[in-house]
Amino acid sequence: MRFNLNILYSALFIFSLSFISKAQNVNDALLLSTEDLQGTPRFTAMGGAFGALGGDLSALKVNPAGSAVFALNQSSFSLDFNTFSNDNAYRGTMRSSDDNSFDVNQAGAVFVFKSNNENAAINKFAFGVNYERTSNINNAIYAEGQNNQSIGDYFVNKANGIALDYFTLQNNETFFSRYDDLLYEYGFSGQEAYLAYESFLIDPIDPSDLQGNSYQSNVNSTDLRQAYNENYDGNSGKISFNGALDINQRLKLGMNVNATFSDYTRFTRFNEQNSSSTGVNKIVYDNILDVQASGISLDFGAIYNIHDKLRFGVSYETPTWMSVSEKISHTLRTRGDGFGSATADPEIFNVFPDYKYKTPGKWTGSLAMIFNKNALLSIDYSRKDFTQMKFRSNGFEAQNTEINDMMQVSNRINVGGEYRIDNLSLRAGYSYVESPYKDDFTAGDINRFSAGLGYTFGMTRVDLSYVNSNQERNVMMKQSGINSPVNVDNQLHQISLGFAFMF
Template sequence: MKNLISLILIGFATVQVEAQQIPDALRYAQDDITGSARYRAMGGAFGALGGDLSALNVNPAGSAIFMNNFASISLSNYNQQNKSNYFGTSSRAEESSFDLNQFGGVWVFENYNLDSKWSKLSLAMNYDRTNNLNNSVYSQGYNPTNSVANYFTSYANGIPASVINGNPYDLLTYQEQQAFLGIKGELIESSVGNQYVSAVNPNGNYYQENSVRTMGYNGKIAFNLATEYDKRFYFGVNLNAHFTDYRSSTRFYEDYDDSPGANSSTGVQASQFTNELYVYGSGFSFQLGAIAKITNQLRIGLAYESPTWYNLNEELQQILAVNCPDCNVRQDDFFAGPNTVIFYPTYSLQTPSKYTGSLAYVFGTSGLISVDYSLRDYSNMNFRPSQEFVQANNTINSALDVSNEIRIGAEYRIKKWSLRGGYRFEESPFKDTKTVGNLNSFSTGFGYNFGSIKLDMAYTFAQRENRQGFFTQGLTDPATIQNIQNNISLTVGFEL
């Protein structure tokens, strides 16, 4: 690789832009199966069972199943492997982390008034890390036709050069700022009629690397109230506080050493484009649920989860480094000082609601089997203010679809031991399932009951394939990514 000798650092003032895309919305709309080890071992199929603090994430009526006061805490190891293929070149990246991903408690109040059928009331509070966002993806290969210059021309086309060159930088829109980057970095140049063309070697075979490192989490605290009626019917409600903290570092590198006709003495030789993104915010949702014992063995459940209404803040820094021996690229060509970060005004995101139906059969004290079915219409997501995110919301509506999810769990008890297994299938949220594929997950685990203390362990395997474009426009040739997750969880529970 060449040394990148001319550094272009672009600092942004506070502006409102439509830079958000579908991946940004899905980051907060999709939940992983996290929670307690018992919950994870059984694939999260707890909608008609309850009796586990993480089960409140599926059906808030589940806290009324508890017989006694109970608390639990869970620790998990998250391991993600990403195998990438980009124009026939294979790459691999891996990320592993530990996390205190669940803790909470439930308080059960019996009603000893024999004249009332309302026999029990429960109050619970539970924290779950609903999504661990730590991940690392690396792709490399030779693109036969498309350069990063196409990214910049896709933003620049239609913008008069006088707008880009004649206005203070802090008054430019995001689109105009990207055009400014491409022009000042001499990756693109003006053509006719406010159009722009690539200024790099036109003969293809561009060597490209794309590295994405993310860190952070989505978390939820559920404040729960549930009740038991006639010892057969259970009703519950959750008020949920959501919060997120997410950082992404994306580095794209391109050079032209192997491009036919490459001339090392003139023109752009290589470029590196880095984006540092930080997103943080909070949200609110609520859940309603009911469980009914049809017989002593057969149970059904029904639950509704409202949209989550997020208020989000973003900070962005972009750095473009260019190797060009005879270009006029200089740091003083830029209007803003180095290391300046853009602070976007707070914007809102509404995720889709979710419906879950559940069925469980309990074999006395020897075990159980449970099935949950959920659906969620991702095309209903939207950014707000809506008038400022017209393009992004239209793309969400046209590209996304209803996603169905099946979770199956089973448990077999041998004296104080419990053996568990689970399966989870989640459809792609995209109409084009090649963009993001279906998810398949298998889980297993065991538990031991010491009496007032319970110890549970779980192992979860999940796999999903997707196509990841390095940019959302211009240079969109995708790498095929196979994501594999291997997670281990340990939970300690206490009867209080």
């Protein structure tokens, strides 16, 4: 084993390349393709079941024909408080993690133009603009437990096949330049292997053979205490430009043009310790992935009044065509017998060229029943084929194959009702979302229960809602090579307060 004093390698450098494995994986890509139950408090309280109802700014994302239901101009904005708790089980040890966030969830307005001609085929035209957060990506997992499989084996697998000569500094060569060269020669995996070599986590089996490409871990224990942190921080949102027509007071047609965005950071830390008096006895491996994406999509919808008390709606959301940029950095720290501690920290962001990504489209069918002016009941059914997620740039063939192997059609059912007592409205809803994964292991179905109320003061309405969401998942420890998953039971509590103004 090699011995040295504490080491710190640092450099500042940002670059692009087009021929290495991208940092994005299928699970991360799914974040760009999913939507939470977000919107106005009236919308969320009723489970998002607004496809045939319309008359709410958040309803426009379900069916753009819904703006033609408005009788008056209306503006609204909504504030949102989210708190989540995760129960994380890893190899028999249970740990909990929680966090909360506060944000503007929705803001928009719709303008209604009515025809003065009673005999006109088009009775009404509506135009709307609405911003809405589509997904709250914030999440945190913390797990720890005993294991006999070391992360050192992960780095050995990354290094095997790379000649020792590539890890050996030549005349006038620096850690940074060698790190750079390895990226071009062996991609991000080669850089990971180099960090492990420089921090004494791995050694060549034959140190005298510069062409040798076999390595071994310097972890000399199978009694390992491991801890894993995974933190997501970010949001996805959408700005919709809407137009709709009311034809003969029976058929409503609408369309949205959507500008979407997503911005999030994923931080992971893997910590491993053992009590061995020889070799490496502590490892800390940090990874940061930063993702920014923007795209465009279209929505088309229709609502038909079968009669005054029954409406039918149908809508289609096209795929979102996105441009995605990402960068990744990593740091490896070790401590062990003979060398003290070592840090391989290039402080480099590998900035990848932007690539193209397509989300799946979605069909929605809706039915709403209006019981006089005091009560209503609505149901939506949506179908989204997640096998149609696609990385559209070259070099993603493996990821697209993985999508076809892992993903499936996800069905969604939203049910909601409202009952009015004078100026007070009482609401409740339920939403079921089928897992987009073929197996039940990666992520389970989502169940959401919601309730809320609203009160009208003349031309102003105040709304409040509460949503409880539950899902179970199994999370693999990213970039660790550890086969044992973390079982996560996620509970999300969402409180929304909104104001609507008619004018």
